[in-house]
Amino acid sequence: MSSIHKGTAAVWAGEGPVHTPGTISTPIVSSVTFAYKNLNEWQRVALGQQEGFIYSRNTNPTVCALEEKIRVLEDAEAATAFATGMAAISNTLFTFLTAGKRVVSIKDTYGGTSKIFLDFLPQYGVHVSLCETGNHEEAEMEIAKGCDLVYLETPTNPTLKVIDIQRLSAAAKKAGAITVVDNTFATPINQNPLALGADLVVHSATKFLCGHSDAMGGLLAGKKELVQKVFQFREINGASLQADPAYMIARGMKTLQLRIERQNTSAMKIAHYLQQHSKVKAVYYPGLESHSGHAIAKKQMRGFGGMMSFALDGGYDRVEQFLPNLKLVHLAASLGSVSTLAGPPRTTSHVELTEAQRKHLGIPESLVRYSVGIEDVEDLLADLEQALTKV
Numbered sequence: 001m002s003s004i005h006k007g008t009a010a011v012w013a014g015e016g017p018v019h020t021p022g023t024i025s026t027p028i029v030s031s032v033t034f035a036y037k038n039l040n041e042w043q044r045v046a047l048g049q050q051e052g053f054i055y056s057r058n059t060n061p062t063v064c065a066l067e068e069k070i071r072v073l074e075d076a077e078a079a080t081a082f083a084t085g086m087a088a089i090s091n092t093l094f095t096f097l098t099a100g101k102r103v104v105s106i107k108d109t110y111g112g113t114s115k116i117f118l119d120f121l122p123q124y125g126v127h128v129s130l131c132e133t134g135n136h137e138e139a140e141m142e143i144a145k146g147c148d149l150v151y152l153e154t155p156t157n158p159t160l161k162v163i164d165i166q167r168l169s170a171a172a173k174k175a176g177a178i179t180v181v182d183n184t185f186a187t188p189i190n191q192n193p194l195a196l197g198a199d200l201v202v203h204s205a206t207k208f209l210c211g212h213s214d215a216m217g218g219l220l221a222g223k224k225e226l227v228q229k230v231f232q233f234r235e236i237n238g239a240s241l242q243a244d245p246a247y248m249i250a251r252g253m254k255t256l257q258l259r260i261e262r263q264n265t266s267a268m269k270i271a272h273y274l275q276q277h278s279k280v281k282a283v284y285y286p287g288l289e290s291h292s293g294h295a296i297a298k299k300q301m302r303g304f305g306g307m308m309s310f311a312l313d314g315g316y317d318r319v320e321q322f323l324p325n326l327k328l329v330h331l332a333a334s335l336g337s338v339s340t341l342a343g344p345p346r347t348t349s350h351v352e353l354t355e356a357q358r359k360h361l362g363i364p365e366s367l368v369r370y371s372v373g374i375e376d377v378e379d380l381l382a383d384l385e386q387a388l389t390k391v
């Protein structure tokens with residue numbers, strides 16, 4: 001490099017064959033494009049006749065490593081990654097739902113997903129039918145009328161309603177529809193929708209998979225032919241995941257099982273504690289026998305997860321008194337982090353609804369959503385106790 005000029009050296013010096021042999025961690029390959037010495041090889045890769053990378057909007061080695069992780073965890077044929085969970089969901093819906101098609105889903109999907117059903121898909125001539133969450137008879141009837149896609153999410157936000165994946169994906173199959181399940185709350189540690197009959201599973205990797213609230217991403221896994229179709233849409237509309245967050249998510253996923261096991265156990269203890277507290281009116285956690293979805297949850301989940309919500313005895317003023325007194329939580333949106341996060345659906349997930357709409361969805365104004373972190377549960381219980389005492 002000594003004979004070249006400074007400007008050239010600034011560009012070329014130190015750049016070369018990529019990975020140090022023997023590295024035990026997937027490197028962050030932030031290269032946008034991939035070079036070839038041999039034009040024939042380049043063309044073969046571009047035509048998909050040979051393995052390789054061309055351009056990172058399509059595929060990237062770090063992102064591929066993450067895709068492989070979720071593929072194996074969900075026991076899927078194929079997987080592909082997106083910039084956010086909403087990108088995974090919207091790309092999937094827009095790939096399969098074109099003018100004249102019909103989708104059946106539930107009223108309690110994640111806020112962004114619900115907006116796609118209510119505001120966007122109808123604009124493109126897609127028929128949307130949203131059933132009462134947990135009313136399986138109604139869902140089966142709507143599906144049997146004929147549809148192209150059944151979209152489920154379980155457990156749901158924020159009251160942790162549980163949907164029978166096996167039952168509704170069987171109904172979908174009979175109607176010739178594909179079933180897509182948002183598995184964000186459960187994670188593949190607690191639940192595998194594909195094994196229950198779903199065709200595709202989507203994740204907001206921003207939540208439990210990443211686990212540290214420091215990277216955003218979305219993942220889709222399932223039947224190869226279907227994943228391939230969504231991948232082709234994503235490569236063109238450009239909602240691709242970058243190598244940096246892919247690395248962060250894959251790193252977080254290495255401790256996924258440890259974190260989820262801890263969060264399962266802690267959430268169960270906290271739910272039992274809250275249930276017997278005089279200042280708590282109701283606890284929503286699928287692990288509780290009193291929960292409406294407990295029987296189905298027991299059948300299809302290996303653990304009940306780290307998400308719960310509870311209603312204080314009283315109105316929203318109680319929540320305003322209670323939440324700021326908690327010391328071991330971030331009062332923040334999102335969920336599934338190593339640190340405990342809490343907030344009222346009224347200011348977070350369901351902020352855009354009116355009080356009447358929230359009531360219709362069965363969301364009390366005094367509801368607190370609580371995403372259990374990996375802290376010692378004794379400390380979380382003591383924190384809840386001192387804050388409840390002050391209410």
Ligand SMILES: *Cc1c(COP(=O)(O)O)cnc(C)c1O
Binds near residue numbers: 184185216
């Ligand atoms: C957060 C979330 C999403 C959206 O994911 P982003 O990464 O924020 O785009 C979708 N579904 C569920 C259940 C979620 O909690």
